[in-house]
Amino acid sequence: MSTPSQPQFTIHVIDTGDSVLLAACGELDVHTAPGLDRALTPLHTRRCELDLFDVPFADSSGINLLIRHQRRAAAAGGSLHVIAVSRPVRRVLDISGTSHCLLLDAGKPPPETGPGPS
Template identity: 35%
Template sequence: MQQSGMRVHIEVRRPVGVGVVTIGGELDYDGVALLEEAVGSLRDQDVHRLLLDLSDLTFMDSSGVNAFLRAQRGTRSKGGWVRLANPQPSVLRVIELVGLGQAIPLYATVGDALAA
């Protein structure tokens, strides 16, 4: 499944038991609804283990950070988890500044996150 907003695009894949959500472009207030729709569609399919692939994400503001935290709360309430993988340097800087990596596990690659 692929969705595109003005500056963000979302792709969802489902390798065995995990929803991989690839986020590309710029994730800000205007794009968060697309991400939340993708996460919600996975939850509707009883997928509660989410890997957010940030390899194509070039910008993220506090709206994106909050969307990640909401996704984590929703999956944890169902016994699942969220993992972040492969952030670009500009996005990694935001993650480090707000301490998001302490709240949601962060991995260098998608493969590492799936293997954990």
């Protein structure tokens, strides 16, 4: 009998001095959101940019986490914006009404290529 493996979700952090870029890869859901939570928590006073282009799926727990951290960052003098997003995640942001506050360029259409449903 094999045990199910944990979902693969990685976060690469690049600190440029002026800002912090976090590039995520994998599904953002109730199982993987704690990892992003741990990465964002110490950065509330910084300007953070989040690249979700390689995230093919995000559920409500992931979107809730982003909104929560954006509010905490603003209260601490920092910021959090999504700078790149896959089509499926952009759709979730649009449907949930959060794209206008999370996306750095909410008016920009989603890319024609990139991760899609498998």
